[in-house]
Amino acid sequence: MKKIWYTFKKWFQTREIGQKYFITMVLLSILPLTILGYLSFNIAKSTLVDNQMQSAKDILKTSSESADLLLKNIVNMERVIVWNSDIQTELKSSLANYSSKETHIDIKTIKSMENLINSYFIDTQDIDSICIFDAYHRSVCYGDPESTGKYDNGGIFHEIVNEDWYNKSDAAQGKTVFFSENVLVGDESVDTFSSVKQLRESDQLFNQQVLGMLVVNVRKSLFSKTFNDSKNSKFIIFDDSQDRVRAMYSYPEVNRLREGHWDNIGKAIEHFTEKGYVSNLYRNQTTGWVFVHITDEQGLLSQSSDIGKITILLVFLMAVLSFTLSFIFSGKLNKPLRQLKKLTTDWTNSALGGNELKRKDEISIIGENFKKAISENRHLNDQLIRYQLIKKESELKILQAQIKPHFLYNTLESIYWLAIIESNDNIAKMTQALSETFKLSLNNGKDLIPIAKELSHIKSYLTIQNIRYNGKFQYVEQVEPALLERQMLKLLLQPIVENAVYHGLEPKVGPGTIWLTGEKTGSEIVFTIKDDGVGIKDIERTKKGFGLKNVEERLKLYYGVESSLRITSDIGTKVEIRYRERVDGENNAENGRV
Structure with a gap:
């Protein structure tokens, strides 16, 4: 390989400048055109992917915001229930009239609360069931009994105080807390999730008494209203608030997804990446859950093959055009280069001194002449910097010389003695200190x-x-x-x-x-x-x-x-x-x- 390169180099040096130009342009065109084609393909491919990914991000954000609106309707409904004066009255009455022998809320109170719940429940099609627990953990439920489980028939359930959902809602002190599963029946109901809010006195600002707990079970189909159908895409909602990340909903349904549990959201995304998906994430503001949009990478890049074919065709046409132009202009290059060599050599000899370089290659001679010019320019630039430093020093001296010391001293002296006469010690001290400051600042130049x-x-x-x-x-x-x-x-x-x-x-x-x-x-x-x-x-x-x-x-x-x-x-x-x-x-x- 070394011998081939040496032979080519020796042969190349004996060529005329026009031939060197043509050979060089051909060799230089091949690599750039190849790189250009490669970069163009990848840039077009990257732009296509970026546009589709950005579109996916926008869709995901819009879906999350739509979900926020639906969830906030549920939150608002809970607030109306909690603040309702009749429900407040019934819960306070239940609290006041409680007897340890009564495991159920009395029938009158149950009927009254069921009627109140029903008046809100009927207007919300995404609500599956509602349960209210009073302060002594006695339940009143309305809606689908499959989503309320054992709590549907009423009774007293002291064991709920040991439940994780109960403690989190109690710690929230009246704020709505969303759970990715139905807290009343657990995994037995895969189609609902829960919203829990602690019931407190609404007529007290401080030291509010806890009246009970409100549990609203919501159909997960609510989220289908926020997602759009897409051929190569799916939407998944993850809950990463627990020790293990779990998928609580997918649209369309992803096989065996709910059986998967991961250490963190990154592991979950890695799982889909390994399966050939590209993912986008967006954290929902109302629930804190992670909305994920996954797209089949093969489907995303389906248009790349057409881009590749067009890129190859363009590179080929550019190569043909480059070779043609190189051939045409190489024949006309010798004369202008000789003229340029003569001009630069004459200018160098007259301006900088020196003898003409004896070489066959005109470009080499021109290069040496430019090196001399650059060296001289660097020398002149160094001189310019020194002159600028001197100029800057002069400007500083001018600024310092603008103060008229004798006038200031005389004026301050007059102020000082006027302050002494007027017995104003502070002005005298200040004037004397200011005079000393000026003297030290000027320091006789x-x-x-x-x-x-x-x-x-x-x-x-x-x-x-x-x-x-x-x-x-x-x-x-x-x-x-x-x-x-x-x-x-x-x-x-x-x-x-x-x-x-x-x-x-x-x-x-x-x-x-x-x-x-x-x-x-x-x-x-x-x-x-x-x-x-x-x-x-x-x-x-x-x-x-x-x-x-x-x-x-x-x-x-x-x-x-x-x-x-x-x-x-x-x-x-x-x-x-x-x-x-x-x-x-x-x-x-x-x-x-x-």
Whole structure:
């Protein structure tokens, strides 16, 4: 194989550029057209499947919402029954007149409650039966006796308090709870499921007395109204609220489905996937059950064969067209390429210098010329970036120079002495602190100040804020003494303290504290500013603000990209600044100013 490739390569290098172009285009066309055909087929197939799957999802969602409407009608019917004053009266009477010797509710009460139940039952065609248990577990039932079982003839049934359905409904405290099986007869009735609601006093808002339990058995055929017939699809409803997932209903009927039980809904879906089905899931809001739409994958892809045939035909036609065009244009290629080679070579020699490359292949010569141009362009781009950095530094200097220091000092001095004359100590303190802040900010035009002055700047700022907020802020400072006389870039720490006051402590109810620590760790100086404020919800948005963004840019511009500003916020906010001290000659800005 290696020998064949070497022979072909040697033969190919002796061909004219037009022949090389034609051979290359033919070879390059085969693979892309094959890939194009494959991708086109799969994209069309995927689009078809996606469209049908999306349609299935929409159908499933619509079916679930339709089921919600039908189930909410049942819930509303239960509420009407529960809130009915006559039923409330009968249940209270049954509770008040109870005797341990009476295992049945008295005939008058039964007849009255049956008439009331019948008035609601007759309007709901999906209801199979209704049972009401009073507070002493005596039953009154109406409807199909096969779905009410032993409870149909009345009696007292204390054992229901041990039933899982009873305890769940009791824990729901009056809310309707749906069960995927008939809770009164269990698996003996495969065509009904139950809705259970605890009966409580309706005329009391608090400390409501429990009057009994309402059980409504609903025909599962209710769901057939929500599903549409489909040739290759089926609808299944799963109940995954128990330890094992069980299928409580399918449309159309799926053979032996109800006999299956799975550990979780994922296992159930995997079961159908193994049988060649594609599944979509949607959880019903009213019951919490999972509605599943399964589609036969073979039926879903039945249209793919036609797409494949059309794709092969299109690829063949494109290949014929590509070969034809390659043959036509390869004969006309030599002359333009020679002209292009001459133009690029002349431009390279005149603009960049150098000798013409002696090669047979015109494209190789053109490529070398472009490499030279790209190299020169990269060099010019690096120069442009340096000029932009210098420009940015100049803009920062202009911004800092906009403050008129002498005017501010004189004005603040006048305000200070006016406050002294008027005996207003707070204004005097605030003015003096503000004057110190301006002096430290300007620093005679220098960008570097001792760390002690930066800390003094912070104290002046907090003096102003404590006067404004009546001493709300506490400040704890722990900086290694050896660092105090070291130089640092001014206004690195004060904006962070200001940010802590504005975002963390100002909105906090009650006093707040700011802790500032400074230490030297190895070759790095590390400052940490921490507060016990409300914290920052959106750190990225805060970092994009002018204050922190300005600090981070100046930090990296002066101390290099190895320096860092890191923000964390959970209870309160913590900001950590790390940088290495500058050595002479390492400035990233002119004259060491930023």
